Amino acid sequence: MLDYRLLQALAAVTAQGGFEKAAVQLHLTQSAVSRRIKQLEAMLGQPVLQRCTPPRPTLAGQRLLNHLQQVRQMEAALGLADQEVQLLRLATNADSLATWLPQALVLPDQPQLCFDLVVEDQSVSLKRMKQGDVMACICDSPQPLNGGAVMPLGALRYRAVASPDFIRRYQLQPLTAKALALAPCLVFSADDALQHRFLQDIAGISPSHVHLCPSSEGFLKAVLAGLGFGLLPELQMQAHFANGDLIDLAPGYFLDTPLYWHHWQTESPLLQQLRLQVLACARRCLVPIG
Amino acid sequence: MLDYRLLQALAAVTAQGGFEKAAVQLHLTQSAVSRRIKQLEAMLGQPVLQRCTPPRPTLAGQRLLNHLQQVRQMEAALGLADQEVQLLRLATNADSLATWLPQALVLPDQPQLCFDLVVEDQSVSLKRMKQGDVMACICDSPQPLNGGAVMPLGALRYRAVASPDFIRRYQLQPLTAKALALAPCLVFSADDALQHRFLQDIAGISPSHVHLCPSSEGFLKAVLAGLGFGLLPELQMQAHFANGDLIDLAPGYFLDTPLYWHHWQTESPLLQQLRLQVLACARRCLVPIG
Numbered sequence: 001m002l003d004y005r006l007l008q009a010l011a012a013v014t015a016q017g018g019f020e021k022a023a024v025q026l027h028l029t030q031s032a033v034s035r036r037i038k039q040l041e042a043m044l045g046q047p048v049l050q051r052c053t054p055p056r057p058t059l060a061g062q063r064l065l066n067h068l069q070q071v072r073q074m075e076a077a078l079g080l081a082d083q084e085v086q087l088l089r090l091a092t093n094a095d096s097l098a099t100w101l102p103q104a105l106v107l108p109d110q111p112q113l114c115f116d117l118v119v120e121d122q123s124v125s126l127k128r129m130k131q132g133d134v135m136a137c138i139c140d141s142p143q144p145l146n147g148g149a150v151m152p153l154g155a156l157r158y159r160a161v162a163s164p165d166f167i168r169r170y171q172l173q174p175l176t177a178k179a180l181a182l183a184p185c186l187v188f189s190a191d192d193a194l195q196h197r198f199l200q201d202i203a204g205i206s207p208s209h210v211h212l213c214p215s216s217e218g219f220l221k222a223v224l225a226g227l228g229f230g231l232l233p234e235l236q237m238q239a240h241f242a243n244g245d246l247i248d249l250a251p252g253y254f255l256d257t258p259l260y261w262h263h264w265q266t267e268s269p270l271l272q273q274l275r276l277q278v279l280a281c282a283r284r285c286l287v288p289i290g
Numbered sequence: 291m292l293d294y295r296l297l298q299a300l301a302a303v304t305a306q307g308g309f310e311k312a313a314v315q316l317h318l319t320q321s322a323v324s325r326r327i328k329q330l331e332a333m334l335g336q337p338v339l340q341r342c343t344p345p346r347p348t349l350a351g352q353r354l355l356n357h358l359q360q361v362r363q364m365e366a367a368l369g370l371a372d373q374e375v376q377l378l379r380l381a382t383n384a385d386s387l388a389t390w391l392p393q394a395l396v397l398p399d400q401p402q403l404c405f406d407l408v409v410e411d412q413s414v415s416l417k418r419m420k421q422g423d424v425m426a427c428i429c430d431s432p433q434p435l436n437g438g439a440v441m442p443l444g445a446l447r448y449r450a451v452a453s454p455d456f457i458r459r460y461q462l463q464p465l466t467a468k469a470l471a472l473a474p475c476l477v478f479s480a481d482d483a484l485q486h487r488f489l490q491d492i493a494g495i496s497p498s499h500v501h502l503c504p505s506s507e508g509f510l511k512a513v514l515a516g517l518g519f520g521l522l523p524e525l526q527m528q529a530h531f532a533n534g535d536l537i538d539l540a541p542g543y544f545l546d547t548p549l550y551w552h553h554w555q556t557e558s559p560l561l562q563q564l565r566l567q568v569l570a571c572a573r574r575c576l577v578p579i580g
Contacts, residue, residue: 016480021480050342052340052342052343053342053346056343094505094508097503097505097507097508097511098505098507098508098511099507099511101508101511102503102508102511102512102514102515102517103511103515105501105512105515105517106515106516106517108459111472111474111499114474114499114500114501115501115502115503115517116501116502117501117502117503117504117505117508118504119504119505119508169398182401184401184404190306190311209401209404210404211395211404211405211406211407212405212406212407213387213392213405213407214407214408214409215384215387215388215407215409215505215506215507216505216506216507216508217387217388217389217505217506217507217510218384218387218388218391218392218407218409218506220507221387221388221389221391221392221393222392222395224392225392225393225395225396226396227392227395227396227405
């Protein structure tokens with residue numbers, strides 16, 4: 001039988017991003033945490049952590065973390081963890097967290113549940129789950145992991161918008177390829193290709209002038225202030241369309257980002273309850289996947 | 291004289307987080323980028339990059355990046371970089387980017403300016419500037435860097451709030467230490483101590499039940515949905531106070547986060563223009579530093 005205190009040390013170092021913080025979380029000294037990791041490595045005959053900053057699990061370490069997570073969920077299903085705080089680490093894309101997701105996370109009859117939300121681009125969050133780092137994730141891949149299951153949630157619909165002042169300044173009405181080529185655009189991160197796809201579809205060009213703004217709310221505020229145009233979730237801007245703060249650059253044009261909920265096949269009753277509530281909420285807020 | 295193509299390779303690897311992306315940015319092959327880094331190291335007789343994922347500059351590398359940044363700014367001041375896109379990498383705390391900062395970044399007479407905004411906790415963003423990774427930063431430290439200068443912006447004022455439904459569910463009106471001890475709170479990240487300070491000040495306790503939510507807009511939405519209470523910037527919630535969506539848990543109680551603008555003493559005219567506009571905007575939106 002494995003010594004689960006060793007696996008808990010590995011999980012804490014990975015989750016906290018270092019030995020020192022892991023020691024605080026586990027109420028141990030740093031050298032005790034370090035000893036547990038070495039014991040684990042001696043047992044396996046290979047490293048479980050890459051010693052960079054922050055430390056990352058090796059492939060062998062990832063397999064152990066996955067296993068630990070499944071054991072924890074099975075314990076929860078036995079009702080053995082009922083009285084203590086149950087931590088649920090969930091990866092989500094930033095725009096879901098800024099719009100429809102928070103209301104889906106309130107489970108008043110589960111006061112012991114604490115969320116640790118991790119924000120990742122929808123194209124990469126599945127990796128975090130594969131690494132055993134999160135217990136469920138919202139991402140754009142319909143392919144379940146080995147031992148995992150997947151459920152379609154719906155799609156976030158994005159429209160290309162700008163402020164009236166920005167549209168005047170860059171002469172974007174009517175919309176021409178020449179004017180678009182000179183107008184700066186906002187991009188959320190290096191993983192965000194929505195603006196590139198829009199410019200390609202509408203004008204056959206690549207963006208020449210880009211502001212990187214890795215914040216959902218900052219992105220909206222920057223478009224409102226006239227720093228650039230950008231593709232925003234419909235959910236985030238209905239009020240702004242109504243009062244004329246934002247104008248749809250290409251009415252009728254939209255890009256949908258499909259979203260899926262990934263979980264492990266061995267699902268605790270608590271996770272199942274959460275999943276069904278998330279699904280109900282997604283059905284109300286998102287558009288069907290095309 | 292230094293070969294600045296080598297320094298540009300170092301800057302690209304650090305900024306892009308890898309050799310492959312740096313190669314794309316510089317329109318070079320990956321092996322050409324790698325060769326330039328090695329040439330730099332051969333010249334200095336010591337490594338300029340730590341080879342972890344993502345690669346980070348060594349102390350020697352940081353000094354070179356700082357130097358490169360200052361040279362770029364001096365070139366900009368000579369007017370030599372006028373025609374090309376000028377990239378300004380700026381570190382800011384998430385709540386500034388979600389509230390008052392975006393409107394301060396619009397400089398219509400500087401169409402060549404592109405922002406690369408980096409979100410960091412106000413307590414750590416100064417490190418990014420010291421590493422030569424950003425050209426200016428907004429943080430909570432009044433101490434200028436060596437070769438740097440600093441300007442006070444004002445303070446973000448936070449109040450402890452919750453939704454009416456949450457207050458009923460956890461019996462927080464009137465506010466008692468016993469009720470607070472059972473109520474879950476939201477925390478932005480491991481660096482966010484505002485909720486801990488509030489609980490200590492009001493009830494002499496530590497939070498027992500924490501949801502981690504690293505998104506300014508997600509944090510607000512989660513408080514509105516009743517997932518927990520939390521300390522939010524006044525700027526973000528005035529409308530919600532007015533319509534009764536949010537209630538101040540401890541009227542009269544607030545925590546101020548002072549914010550300062552850090553820049554290098556060799557400041558280009560463009561950066562100066564931006565700094566003065568940011569200051570004017572901060573004066574309108576923030577409270578004076580107490």
